[in-house]
Amino acid sequence: MEIKQLIDDYIHWLKKEITFEKIGEYYEITTPFLNSANDFIQIYVRIDKDTIFFTDDNSEKFYFI
Template sequence: MTLNIEHLLNDYYRWLKDKTAWKELKDWVEITTPYLDCHNDYIQIYLKQEGDSYILTDDSWTIDDLEQSGCILDSDKRQKFLEVTLNGFGVHKNNNEMFVKTNHQILL
């Protein structure tokens, strides 16, 4: 049996598109993905266009949930570990909000 990678990728993209919901909320778009978090809830992110750039944010959900689950990020060591991890993925942090800001060309 030959594995057809292109066919698998197309099936995956079609599944992702079919299972992802987009909802306009004033200046933001709420994106509900088919992926589940540790509470078996669908993961939601928010998208906003600012000029030629787009911002994707978790609206502080991730860090707030970690802290509510007992993972307090109050020590310098934990903050540094979080910073290094986020930097590895190009993610920025403002208070508890994690976000990515990108230009239009990257999303096309």
């Protein structure tokens, strides 16, 4: 199998496995990856005009413009 096909398969799997839910003004994104406590890794995203805020516990810590 060629690398392009492996990447395409991985992206397809990842899109299928990631879930999201709107919670208030945030989107909760749940990934198929596990943390050290064996829980799925979740991040929260809020979009405000041209700024995207990222956090892992629903209190803003990171943002990108």
